[in-house]
Amino acid sequence: MNKFFLPILLALTFLVASGPQPVRAESLATQMERRIFYQFSEKRRNPARTDERLQEVIYKGLVLWVGKPKRGKPTVMYLPGSGGNLHSRGHKFRWFLNKGYGVVAMAYPGMAGSKGRPSRQKIQSLANQLYRDIPKMTGSKQIVLMGESLGTGVALAIAAGKPGRANPPSAVILQAPYTSLVDLTAAKNPALLPFVAGRDDLWPSKRAIQKVKAPTFIMHGKKDKTVPFRMGERLFKLSPAKNKYLAARKNSGHTSVWRNSLKPLKQWLLDLHGK
Numbered sequence: 193m194n195k196f197f198l199p200i201l202l203a204l205t206f207l208v209a210s211g212p213q214p215v216r217a218e219s220l221a222t223q224m225e226r227r228i229f230y231q232f233s234e235k236r237r238n239p240a241r242t243d244e245r246l247q248e249v250i251y252k253g254l255v256l257w258v259g260k261p262k263r264g265k266p267t268v269m270y271l272p273g274s275g276g277n278l279h280s281r282g283h284k285f286r287w288f289l290n291k292g293y294g295v296v297a298m299a300y301p302g303m304a305g306s307k308g309r310p311s312r313q314k315i316q317s318l319a320n321q322l323y324r325d326i327p328k329m330t331g332s333k334q335i336v337l338m339g340e341s342l343g344t345g346v347a348l349a350i351a352a353g354k355p356g357r358a359n360p361p362s363a364v365i366l367q368a369p370y371t372s373l374v375d376l377t378a379a380k381n382p383a384l385l386p387f388v389a390g391r392d393d394l395w396p397s398k399r400a401i402q403k404v405k406a407p408t409f410i411m412h413g414k415k416d417k418t419v420p421f422r423m424g425e426r427l428f429k430l431s432p433a434k435n436k437y438l439a440a441r442k443n444s445g446h447t448s449v450w451r452n453s454l455k456p457l458k459q460w461l462l463d464l465h466g467k
């Protein structure tokens with residue numbers, strides 16, 4: 193979510209310039225949601241150039257990068273942040289594959305070649321369906337939910353909802369999570385709050401995490417300028433998981449927290465799933 197907030201003037205100028213909308217057009221709330229929260233790169237890349245163990249799979253119009261797990265290992269369902277594409281997360285997929293985990297990385301609508309236009313409802317609906325279908329896709333019923341920034345809300349909604357109750361994740365990993373996108377708007381740019389203040393559907397993770405008992409690993413940098421550290425800290429306190437870990441990194445920012453959290457993450461996963 194490095195480019196989380198676009199200039200207000202650009203967003204409002206676009207809406208005014210677009211003039212009267214046809215009946216089938218989206219609501220103002222949905223248009224503003226898209227312009228505030230989603231800055232996806234549409235660039236499509238060949239996953240095999242990142243790692244030969246990855247292949248592209250088209251799922252309900254979405255581009256997925258899929259790598260099979262080793263026998264007995266879970267699959268990591270990777271839900272990315274709001275910027276870039278799947279290629280920019282390739283080093284993370286390789287890290288999991290090297291440890292025997294499978295990977296199913298989802299490109300949201302409008303990202304990396306996926307069809308459609310993003311919205312909270314569409315992203316979550318497709319993510320829920322994908323979670324249910326991963327065992328057929330990779331042969332592994334065990335799933336680790338990995339959410340990065342924007343994706344942390346999607347991951348927690350899966351874990352707390354019907355898909356997660358039907359097949360509880362074996363673990364949940366959250367990189368730089370927020371308490372809700374409304375809270376994040378209030379913290380980062382209060383001028384935009386009127387556009388989202390009534391949206392109680394914008395991934396209220398502070399509610400969802402209270403229903404998630406799966407082992408939970410949260411990594412968050414204290415120098416994160418995109419999602420305040422206090423949000424990850426609060427989610428950690430709200431989590432009812434008996435096995436939970438907060439990798440609070442004093443000198444890390446929004447993206448650098450990943451590489452600075454790998455040592456405790458590796459050990460935590462070893463304790464859960466073995467070698």
